Amino acid sequence: MAALAIIHQQTARFISWFRSDGRHFQIVSQVVFLCYGILALGWNAEYMKYLAAFGGCVAAQLLAIRYADFPSHSIKSALITALGLSLLLKTNSPWLFLIAAAFAIGQKFLIKINGKHLWNPANFGIVLVIVLSGDAWISPGQWGSAALLVFIIGTAGLAVLSNIKRLDTGIIFIMTLAALEYGRVVLFLGWGHDVWLHKLCNGSLWLFAFFMITDPMTTPAARPMRIVFAMAVATVAFYLANFKFVNAAPFWVLFFATPLTPVLDYWMKAKPFGWIKQRYDTTQEIRSAS
Amino acid sequence: MKKTMQTTLAALMIVLVGASGYSFCGFYVAKADASLFNNKSEVIMVRDGKRNVITMSSDFKGDMRDFAMVVPVPVVLAEKDIRVVNRNVFQKLNDYSAPRLVEYHDYNPCQQMMAEVCCSGATMKSLAFFDNISSVNEKDEDKYQVVIEAKYQIGEYDILILSAKESGGLKMWLTDNGYKIPGKAEEVLEPYVKSNMKFFVVKVNLEKMAKDADYLSPIQIEFEHEKFMLPLRLGMANSQGSQDMIVYGFSRTGRIECTNYRTVKMPTDRNIPLFVQPEFGSFYKSLFEKQYVNEGRNAVFLEYAWNVSPYSPMPHCDPCVGPPPVQQEFVDAGIWWLNEPNGQQGIFFTRLHVRYTRDKFPADLQFQATPNSEHFQCRYVLTHPAPGDLSCDEGQTYLTTLYERRKREIDEMYSLASWNWEKRSETYLNEYVGQMKEKPEVEDKKGELFPAMLGKDAPKSPAPLPIVFSLLAAMLGLLFAHKWLGRVARA
Numbered sequence: 001m002a003a004l005a006i007i008h009q010q011t012a013r014f015i016s017w018f019r020s021d022g023r024h025f026q027i028v029s030q031v032v033f034l035c036y037g038i039l040a041l042g043w044n045a046e047y048m049k050y051l052a053a054f055g056g057c058v059a060a061q062l063l064a065i066r067y068a069d070f071p072s073h074s075i076k077s078a079l080i081t082a083l084g085l086s087l088l089l090k091t092n093s094p095w096l097f098l099i100a101a102a103f104a105i106g107q108k109f110l111i112k113i114n115g116k117h118l119w120n121p122a123n124f125g126i127v128l129v130i131v132l133s134g135d136a137w138i139s140p141g142q143w144g145s146a147a148l149l150v151f152i153i154g155t156a157g158l159a160v161l162s163n164i165k166r167l168d169t170g171i172i173f174i175m176t177l178a179a180l181e182y183g184r185v186v187l188f189l190g191w192g193h194d195v196w197l198h199k200l201c202n203g204s205l206w207l208f209a210f211f212m213i214t215d216p217m218t219t220p221a222a223r224p225m226r227i228v229f230a231m232a233v234a235t236v237a238f239y240l241a242n243f244k245f246v247n248a249a250p251f252w253v254l255f256f257a258t259p260l261t262p263v264l265d266y267w268m269k270a271k272p273f274g275w276i277k278q279r280y281d282t283t284q285e286i287r288s289a290s
Numbered sequence: 291m292k293k294t295m296q297t298t299l300a301a302l303m304i305v306l307v308g309a310s311g312y313s314f315c316g317f318y319v320a321k322a323d324a325s326l327f328n329n330k331s332e333v334i335m336v337r338d339g340k341r342n343v344i345t346m347s348s349d350f351k352g353d354m355r356d357f358a359m360v361v362p363v364p365v366v367l368a369e370k371d372i373r374v375v376n377r378n379v380f381q382k383l384n385d386y387s388a389p390r391l392v393e394y395h396d397y398n399p400c401q402q403m404m405a406e407v408c409c410s411g412a413t414m415k416s417l418a419f420f421d422n423i424s425s426v427n428e429k430d431e432d433k434y435q436v437v438i439e440a441k442y443q444i445g446e447y448d449i450l451i452l453s454a455k456e457s458g459g460l461k462m463w464l465t466d467n468g469y470k471i472p473g474k475a476e477e478v479l480e481p482y483v484k485s486n487m488k489f490f491v492v493k494v495n496l497e498k499m500a501k502d503a504d505y506l507s508p509i510q511i512e513f514e515h516e517k518f519m520l521p522l523r524l525g526m527a528n529s530q531g532s533q534d535m536i537v538y539g540f541s542r543t544g545r546i547e548c549t550n551y552r553t554v555k556m557p558t559d560r561n562i563p564l565f566v567q568p569e570f571g572s573f574y575k576s577l578f579e580k581q582y583v584n585e586g587r588n589a590v591f592l593e594y595a596w597n598v599s600p601y602s603p604m605p606h607c608d609p610c611v612g613p614p615p616v617q618q619e620f621v622d623a624g625i626w627w628l629n630e631p632n633g634q635q636g637i638f639f640t641r642l643h644v645r646y647t648r649d650k651f652p653a654d655l656q657f658q659a660t661p662n663s664e665h666f667q668c669r670y671v672l673t674h675p676a677p678g679d680l681s682c683d684e685g686q687t688y689l690t691t692l693y694e695r696r697k698r699e700i701d702e703m704y705s706l707a708s709w710n711w712e713k714r715s716e717t718y719l720n721e722y723v724g725q726m727k728e729k730p731e732v733e734d735k736k737g738e739l740f741p742a743m744l745g746k747d748a749p750k751s752p753a754p755l756p757i758v759f760s761l762l763a764a765m766l767g768l769l770f771a772h773k774w775l776g777r778v779a780r781a
Contacts, residue, residue, distance in 0.1 A: 042554060092544075092663055137660040144552040146586065189481040194652035198550070245516035247549055247658050 056101025084122030100125035143203020176234035222270035343624030374445030387594035399684035541659035576707035594641035
């Protein structure tokens, strides 16, 4: 019994540490997705590019910790950004990963409004590298449409979000998009339900919904505003994808919608978000952090 | 004038090609003959900016009077946007990009001969194509709400461009004009009609056809539209099984990939036994079948990707199956920018192979032209053993490695294509054992050397899905473990 009690105590300690920060779960699940992609989906395992993404993000974040007074735990955010880049961005050269990493982390301490950085770092890095280099792209088809995968991403995503209380944004985004697609694909055009499901069973879409638009640091702080924000992003992405034939539309929409966040925050104030519960003064955290 | 067509059409098939959200898709109206169940179609897609050039090949072998084809298009095409092209273009592109065999010759370590490399191309044999039928009787009747937007005579074809207000009217028009449309076609016509598509209807004009011609020329259409896709759904309206399509894609800068299905590379650079050579075509067919099943039957396969620009410093293949297509052939394929005086001359060639069925491909294929310039070719390697006397020490070492290599080649043959040729494999493996002073240890053959032949399952690729699941389960388990442990500890 005593041994069990010790095991219990240690496990409990580990779990409470693990749960104290939503980013832990986020890191683990994104690593799982990357392994899934390489092992099961046969992606090119481009280790130089992953190395560039991780090296770039971590180095930039270390600079920020050293010179811009970021808290040391913010290195976890850099890891998440690096994983996001590795999962979504495709380039011909590893250098572009390094540049994307520099953009992604750099904007966190260069572009700040009310002490809060503006863009989701991975989103910012990806969009800028695609636009500026012309030698990078997103492959929305790389995940296939296995419903199973949606389940995996969904579950892990839910787990992440239930810890960090931003579940609403992702769910509202997916639901709005699903409803709009249903209206167009099934009700208006007359395709079967399988066409609609196929459109929604896209790994990139779910990654976006659960790991990008839900970024608590860069979405509006007040819940009603987050809902408005998620619905707006979904609607514009739907329009662009169906009528302007833009690939990977949500990523572009989020990029251009992000500057609205401070406006929405201004309209409706709410307690700002902090990654780590009950360890730091939240306002302090926000002012200085990741 | 109303003329009833005599042709009876038993089946509706498609193929082809489209573009748009408005999408664009074609179907052949065909007799239900055996060739329907073993289909292959070929399409060339050229894309740059918003401009699309799509060339559809027809391998129709029946009575030309019976041929008809319907292709939905996003816009009313002008006469100058439709043409027929030389059918050799398809053959040329196919030959050039097809999966290939390469041969190497070992040198004799006892004679220090130079290694010699040569190569031979192998082309997949065409699967029997789809065939089609019927003629069209043009007419414009209010009751169908079908409008004839344009009427052209191009090459050996009479072409009509129709627009329809609703799918029922279009179906009625087609039926009354001699097409027999299967019931399922209407439900797939509807989305295209609602997307405001035009319908491009083609039939053969026998008078314009060369007397001795026994084939139909490929039709090429050109239009501007953002969307880059190939419609599949109409072709599945009455399909009994899977259909194969080869897409030859061209862009200026990089690979064309599918955005709503996975684009997967075929296995490449694998060593296979020499005796596969005469059967390479059917070997590749088995290999494709196996990959298709392994990837869940819903992937698009990459068979070739290369910068084939005439100005590219890189060789276009390794080994080359034949001389590369010449400029005129690229122009025939629809690469218009080759004719531009100062345009960039880049040409990136992507060959995709998709086998589709109704249940695994619910939505039309959508594509994007990426900047991905990584080269790829589907290549299998034969290695001829060294000639001459191998009795020197180096020769004996070589024979041992040769024995090991042949073992691997046989395994590879099995794991790639599930080929299971016990006798040939055994003879092949033991061919040089007589020259070895030290005989190789004959391992317990059961299950080791020829797993397939003994009815065992093939060596399977690791199944990562269970690993992923276990990881997730472990994470979740961890989260709840402490509660349970707590309870036990307190008890």
